[in-house]
Amino acid sequence: MNDRSKRRVRFLAAFVGLFAVVWFLWDTPFVYPVKLFVVLLHEISHGLATLATGGQILAIEVTPREGGLCRCPGGNAFLSLSAGYLGSLLWGGLMIWSAERFPTLSSWFSGVLAATVGGMTLLFAQQSFAVAFGLAFSAALLAVAWRASAAVNRxxxxxxxxxxxxxxxxxxxxxxxxxxxxxxxxxMLAELTGIPTLVWGGLWIAVALLFCFVLFRWAWRRA
Known part of the structure; x- marks a missing residue:
């Protein structure tokens, strides 16, 4: 087995191991804070899309039951509504891409992510739980960025x-x-466009699966 094959075997083992940990611990307290963090990113994505298309963010909310809401009037409603799930994919892809493409800078990327989420929390979160969680998670992420090695941050x-x-x-x-x-x-997008909810759901999940496949193939080829 040549060096590249060995690297790919290690990559596959690491990926499968990490995926298995996330999958099997999905409904446990270990993954719960990360799921709340992803909900927060989902709502931030709605807000950023609204700002980018001329609207405003009034408030971002996250609940202990993994619910979320972004009060963001104005802007392009189609893009704003689409930005939640698609934004989650883009955030995830950006984190994985940056960790794989620039591994020695992973600590900096963690710091930028912490600052971005912390800043959005301070600016737009009004609900007490959202404020407390957003700042606590950002502080923890910033601590890892500051104290841990680039490998750990990766x-x-x-x-x-x-x-x-x-x-x-x-x-x-x-x-x-x-x-x-x-x-x-x-x-809500179905009400806006007249296209059934299930069509949008099917389209979004197809995009999500294709995105994940392309991302994995890219990481595999780099290994």
Whole structure:
């Protein structure tokens, strides 16, 4: 077995191991804070899309039951509603890409992520739980960025990115495909466009699966 084959075997083993940990601990307290973090990223994505298209953010909320809300009037409603799940994928992909593409700078990327989420929390979170969680998670992430090695931060970014991508897929299935009657992003987009909720759910989950496949193939080829 040549060196490249060995690297790919190690990459596959590490990826499968990390995926298994996230998957089997999905409904445990170990993954719960990360899931809340991903919910926060989801709501931030709605807000950023609204700001980018001329709207404003009034408030970002996250609940202990993994719910979230972004009060963001104005802007392009189509892009804002689409930005939640697709934003989760982009956040996840950006974390994994940065960790793999620039491993020695992983600590800096963790710090930038912490500062971004902390800043958005201070600016737009009004609900006490959202403020407390956003600042606590950002502080923990900043501490890891400051104190831990680049290798540790690389693993952390990969784990957070993987969870963000996985959460997008599972949440689309749970909230849209399994329960289309819920007032989800897809339901509101259906009301806006006249295209059924399940169509949007199917389209988004297809995009999510394709995105994850392309991301994995890119990481595999780099190994």
């Amino acid at each position: 693993v952390l970014l990969t784990a957070l990115g993987l969870t963000s991508c996985l959460y997008a897929v599972l949440d689309i299935k749970s909230d849209i495909l399994d329960r289309p009657e819920l007032r989800s992003d897809a339901r």
